[in-house]
Amino acid sequence: MEHHSNIVPWQLLARQTGAHLKYVGLTDNGHLVHEDFRQHLESGGIKLVAITHVSNVLGTINPVREYVREAHKQGCRVLVDAAQSVPHMPVDVQDMDCDFLAFSGHKMCGPTGIGVLYGKKAILEEMPPYHGGGEMIREVHLYESTWRDPPYRFEAGTTNIAGAIGLGKAVDYLSEVGLRNVQAHDQELTEYAHDKLGRIKGIKIYGPENPRTKAGVISFNLGDVHAHDMATLLDEDGIAVRSGHHCAQPLMERLGVSSTTRASIYVYNTEDEIDRLVESVERTGRVFKV
Amino acid sequence: MSSIYSEIILDYYRYPRNKGSLPHAQIHARDTNPLCGDVIEMQLELDEKNTVKDVKFNGQGCAISQASASMLTELVKGKTVEDVRKISKEDVLSLIGGQLTAVRLKCALLSLKVLKTGVYNYIGSTDATKDEVSSL
Secondary structure, three states, rough: OHHHHHHHHHHHHHHHHHHOOOOEEEEOOOOOOOOHHHHHHHOOOOOEEEEEEEOOOOOEEEEEHHHHHHHHHHEEEEEEEEEOOOOOOOHHHHOOOOOOOEHHHHHHOOOOOOOOEEEEEHHHHHOHHHHHHHOOOHHHHHHHEEEEEOOHHHHHHHOOOOHHHHHHHHHHHHHOOHHHHHHHHHHHHHHHHHHHHHHHOEEEOOOOHHHHOOOHHHHHHHHOOOHHHHHHHHHHHOOOEEEEEOOOOOHHHHOOOOOOEEOOOOOOOOHHHHHHHHHHHHHHHHHOOO | OOOOHHHHHHHHHOOOOOOOOOOOOOHHHEEEEEEEEEEEEEEEEEEEOOOEEEEEEEEEHHHHHHHHHHHHHHHHHHEEHHHHOOOOOOHHHHOOOOOOOHHHHHHHHHHHHHHHHHHHHHHHOEEEEEEEHOOO
16 A cells, blocks of 8 residues: 555665565555564564555555554564654654654645654664765765764755755644644544545545544545546636545555545645535536446 | 536547557557556558558547547548648647646647657657657
8 A cells, every 4th residue: 555655765675685575465445454464574584664654545544553563573673654644643653663754744734855754763873874975974084984973974965954944834833733633623524525425426435434544535436437537627626636546556456446536635624625525526427427 | 617528528438439459550559648547559550552541549548538549540540641640739639629737638649649659660760750759
């Protein structure tokens, strides 16, 4: 169920290091097959587990804490892709006990081109720099150098200062609104939208059937209407959705579709807007005579 | 904004003309739109005068990409390769009618891109024709 950004870098790394990639399967209603994960762990040789906290397509919330605990028992480290969870719910890296966690500014009211990679201090201290340049050094000689402590060691050169200030403001804003409030609002509208959309003739909603167990994204298809046609017709009614493979082609393959339409819910959305979405999806159904 | 989804487009989407394949086609090309996964394949069978005797398309994707491919096959049938080469973006867009956003233009023009790729592979490609194809 991973986004390409949690697949492609590992493919590149595997090519570099000779590592092998193993995947955990997916159930028909969009949950990871826990047994698959256990088998991989028990087979040994797993060094790193990379897992998304929330699926950007299905909205599935993975029980990351449990996965981390099991992985640690086998001596594996865990990286969590939290790009879809950090903007939508309180996330506590200490409670989760993950070794690394990444999220992006542009998914949380912040600027593009900046994000956060968290790593446990003890691990970061062991790690060599991956980039060389200014600011990251302690002393530089002609043939050798020493490094500053983390995080500076990993921030070579002039950093994206404007981006960092923008992201800081976004964090302040979301903290002020309160991530619990964001989550509750998302939850309420997701349940409402699930219920209303689910009644439309010919609609197929992907992912967990119970909206209470998922985050605020609803991916769907209507009859044989292609997602891009759906998105264009919704756009005519002033509704912005994402259509396509959502940077998750392996997941599309698993679902047996080329694309889906995804409605994403956030703090600024209202129940009235969900009603308009539903009306517009129904109109699309009439245009295409579904 | 007037809807692009006219009865005609939907009719071509549901009941595509000239869909299938031609085992003896001299011109054959296929391409995909990586952004949305639309696939179009075009096959043209020519007679001794280099006139399009028969044409078929195959593919999958949105209504716009599939309808435009089907309409394009009707346009090229009976034309000489030279005339097929001259078909422009505007010709295809006027077949479709309605207003398209920049993103959807790619859907509408994928079949023309495939057609031109096939034709240029057949008559010989130059830097200019490569530029023309990549601008679609």
